[in-house]
Amino acid sequence: MPVMIEIHDLWHVYGSGTAGEVVALKGVNLRIDQGEFVAIIGSNGSGKSTLARHLNGLLLPTRGWVKVCNLDTRSSEHLQEIRRRVGMVFENPDNQLVATIVEEDVAFGPENLGLPPAEIRRRVEQALETVGMATYRNHPPHLLSGGQKQRVAIAGVLAMEPSCIVLDEPTSMLDPQGRREVLRTIRGLNESRGMTVVYITHFMEEAAAAGRVLVMDDGRIVADGPPRRIFGQTELLERIGLGVPPLTRLARRLRMRGLPVPEVVLDAEELVSSLCS
Amino acid sequence: MLIEVTELTHVYLRGSPLEVTALRGVDLQVAEGEFLGLIGPTGSGKSTLAQHLNGLLRPTSGRVVVEGEDISAKRKPLRSLRQKVGLVFQYPEHQLFEETVYDDVAFGPRNLGLDEAEVKRRVHWATSLVGLPEEMLSRSPFELSGGQMRRVAIAGVLAMRPRVLVLDEPAAGLDPRGRRDILGHIRKMHQKEGITVILVSHNMEDVAELAQRIVVLHRGEVFLQGPTRKVFGQAERLRGIGLDIPPVTALMHQLRHRGLPVRADVLTVEEAEQEIVNHWRQRRPC
Ligand SMILES: Nc1ncnc2c1ncn2[C@@H]1O[C@H](COP(=O)(O)OP(=O)(O)OP(=O)(O)O)[C@@H](O)[C@H]1O
Ligand SMILES: Nc1ncnc2c1ncn2[C@@H]1O[C@H](COP(=O)(O)OP(=O)(O)OP(=O)(O)O)[C@@H](O)[C@H]1O
Ligand SMILES: [Mg+2]
Ligand SMILES: [Mg+2]
Numbered sequence: 001m002p003v004m005i006e007i008h009d010l011w012h013v014y015g016s017g018t019a020g021e022v023v024a025l026k027g028v029n030l031r032i033d034q035g036e037f038v039a040i041i042g043s044n045g046s047g048k049s050t051l052a053r054h055l056n057g058l059l060l061p062t063r064g065w066v067k068v069c070n071l072d073t074r075s076s077e078h079l080q081e082i083r084r085r086v087g088m089v090f091e092n093p094d095n096q097l098v099a100t101i102v103e104e105d106v107a108f109g110p111e112n113l114g115l116p117p118a119e120i121r122r123r124v125e126q127a128l129e130t131v132g133m134a135t136y137r138n139h140p141p142h143l144l145s146g147g148q149k150q151r152v153a154i155a156g157v158l159a160m161e162p163s164c165i166v167l168d169e170p171t172s173m174l175d176p177q178g179r180r181e182v183l184r185t186i187r188g189l190n191e192s193r194g195m196t197v198v199y200i201t202h203f204m205e206e207a208a209a210a211g212r213v214l215v216m217d218d219g220r221i222v223a224d225g226p227p228r229r230i231f232g233q234t235e236l237l238e239r240i241g242l243g244v245p246p247l248t249r250l251a252r253r254l255r256m257r258g259l260p261v262p263e264v265v266l267d268a269e270e271l272v273s274s275l276c277s
Numbered sequence: 278m279l280i281e282v283t284e285l286t287h288v289y290l291r292g293s294p295l296e297v298t299a300l301r302g303v304d305l306q307v308a309e310g311e312f313l314g315l316i317g318p319t320g321s322g323k324s325t326l327a328q329h330l331n332g333l334l335r336p337t338s339g340r341v342v343v344e345g346e347d348i349s350a351k352r353k354p355l356r357s358l359r360q361k362v363g364l365v366f367q368y369p370e371h372q373l374f375e376e377t378v379y380d381d382v383a384f385g386p387r388n389l390g391l392d393e394a395e396v397k398r399r400v401h402w403a404t405s406l407v408g409l410p411e412e413m414l415s416r417s418p419f420e421l422s423g424g425q426m427r428r429v430a431i432a433g434v435l436a437m438r439p440r441v442l443v444l445d446e447p448a449a450g451l452d453p454r455g456r457r458d459i460l461g462h463i464r465k466m467h468q469k470e471g472i473t474v475i476l477v478s479h480n481m482e483d484v485a486e487l488a489q490r491i492v493v494l495h496r497g498e499v500f501l502q503g504p505t506r507k508v509f510g511q512a513e514r515l516r517g518i519g520l521d522i523p524p525v526t527a528l529m530h531q532l533r534h535r536g537l538p539v540r541a542d543v544l545t546v547e548e549a550e551q552e553i554v555n556h557w558r559q560r561r562p563c
Contacts, residue, residue: 268524
């Protein structure tokens with residue numbers, strides 16, 4: 001698979017040289033191939049959002065480098081191309097919603113890509129349908145509920161049809177069905193169009209559904225592997241303030257009490273079939 | 278009753294083409310010392326209702342009475358109400374405004390007219406309770422990570438030591454340990470000091486673990502209410518409006534479906550463990 005993102009010895013320092021200097025990334029090395037679905041987990045302040053903002057050149061390395069499709073984010077002439085390829089859904093939708101009505105907001109990205117008006121309309125319509133916000137197309141985004149804003153922010157990035165999508169806690173304010181739908185949509189784009197996905201989350205069960213999980217701690221990647229391997233490392237996860245999905249935890253406890261349950265269970269189906277086989 | 282909401286209707290942008298009726302004739306009673314879960318799908322009116330409870334929003338019609346005071350009727354400032362009812366906003370950025378974390382958390386206590394020594398004690402108590410390290414107090418609240426901001430916003434409300442806490446998605450953005458610790462502290466304050474808590478959340482697991490009673494909003498109306506176990510016993514009705522039951526409860530339903538006659542009304546991992554082990558010991562595998 002061709003490389004989508006390559007990061008070499010990335011350091012990021014906020015407020016460099018001031019009293020409040022914060023070293024947020026401490027030598028991150030990472031390669032993500034096209035078509036991967038990568039989840040990033042890590043405690044508050046571990047550097048996830050900082051890393052995400054490097055993936056489309058919103059932040060630039062204090063040291064080291066980041067390449068997207070072989071384009072180095074440090075060259076300003078690459079930035080436009082990089083942002084066309086990497087769409088980003090921010091942690092707080094207020095930082096993302098720019099226009100005065102929903103429809104214009106979702107159209108903002110595609111317009112910047114210079115697409116023909118008919119194509120823009122098609123994409124906006126489809127993206128709003130996908131997130132269930134079509135009836136709000138004429139509403140001002142800042143007057144929406146928390147979850148409605150988050151849905152519109154996701155629509156804005158979907159409408160750009162980027163080759164890589166970076167989502168920073170996209171479901172934190174969604175109801176259970178909304179969470180499932182967003183995840184299903186993203187997984188669908190990953191599977192059908194080979195869209196690369198980088199998915200930051202505090203929900204361990206969402207990370208368990210990814211192809212690969214990165215664990216961050218204090219500005220570094222401390223574990224990297226398939227979910228089954230990562231969620232088998234309970235001690236590491238607990239030491240750094242994380243944990244395992246609820247059903248994984250239940251399965252471990254049942255196993256400790258002598259029930260014939262595998263060591264690492266990732267979803268309900270696995271647990272049910274081990275108990276009812 | 279500590280809080281009595283009667284036929285509360287709230288209309289946003291009244292008279293404009295975008296008029297939205299966010300709450301429609303809502304009745305709600307909250308007893309002193311209760312821990313109430315408020316759930317509902319996206320846009321169902323939870324935040325709108327939460328903001329009525331400390332007077333940030335005024336009813337379009339209907340009444341909101343807190344400790345016998347009809348706050349819908351009043352035109353005067355609602356200072357005493359805001360001291361009694363602490364509201365943590367859904368997005369912490371909407372709540373932070375001072376230059377340092379310390380000043381932000383100190384804002385409420387200072388407004389209560391406390392002396393600086395007491396303010397300082399409260400700031401240290403509240404920030405350590407939410408897991409913010411000492412060295413973060415001198416930083417700007419706007420240069421923090423999302424979860425760190427959330428912690429500052431929660432600390433700012435706790436530092437006022439309100440008798441009623443209204444928490445609008447307080448755990449969104451917190452890491453798993455932060456979520457467990459902070460919600461655990463709030464549960465302790467509820468149990469030991471008898472504070473009343475209203476928890477708005479999309480996290481069915483948290484609500485199942487903490488709330489004694491649940492009110493479900495749907496399209497601005499009360500759709501369902503009752504003791505936590507009863508409400509989460511109605512999986513189909515909840516799923517029908519975009520909500521769900523906690524993952525362990527859903528698991529128990531699946532086990533029953535496959536022939537293992539476990540109780541389905543469990544709410545936590547610990548209860549599920551006990552129930553499954555009991556059945557296993559009786560050697561009645563499916
Ligand atoms: N604008 C900023 N200025 C200064 N420091 C910052 C800024 N943004 C973040 N930081 C600091 O950098 C570190 C990493 O923050 P980052 O936002 O990347 O964490 P995160 O892993 O996304 O956390 P969370 O789970 O809370 O969202 C934290 O210590 C944070 O305080
Ligand atoms: N300031 C506002 N102006 C106009 N309409 C608003 C405003 N705030 C909310 N609304 C609308 O009122 C309805 C209820 O919104 P509210 O924020 O109370 O929902 P919620 O249950 O908190 O949703 P969420 O789970 O997404 O946070 C929604 O349809 C929303 O679009
Ligand atoms: Mg973050
Ligand atoms: Mg809300």
